[in-house]
Amino acid sequence: MTMKKRAVGILAATFAAAALPIMAASPASADQGDCQLSLIDAGYKVGPKVEAACxxxxxxxxxxxxxxxxxxxxxxxxxxxxxxxxxRAG
Incomplete structure (x- = not known):
């Protein structure tokens, strides 16, 4: 096997290993915390009703x-x- 083929194989394996967690992650990266943080940044107090809505x-x-x-x-x-x-919540 030539050095070029070996390097391409290693590069492909590295790329696949790096991409797997991204592809396996859930489609939505935002969550309840992002929703609440957005409201905190806007000056709102986060209580039970905000938590429930988010x-x-x-x-x-x-x-x-x-x-x-x-x-x-x-x-x-x-x-x-x-x-x-x-x-941001969804």
Whole structure:
């Protein structure tokens, strides 16, 4: 086996090993914490109602974003802040 073929083989194996965790990861990288941090950065206090809304937004369901958004709007979060936070949750 030539050195070039060996180097290509090692490079391919290294790339595959590096790419596997990325491909195996869940499709959504955001979570409940990102939602809450977004609201903290916007000046809101995070309590049980914010936690519940962000947790609902982090669920894998077709209604997650809407549930999060309505939960935050119901407790007085501005619409633009709620949209950003819920977008980060899911």
């Amino acid at each position: 947790q609902a937004g982090a669920r894998f369901s077709p209604t997650a974003y809407g549930t999060c958004l309505m939960g935050l709007l119901d407790i007085g979060v501005r619409a633009d802040h709620a949209q950003l936070a819920c977008g």
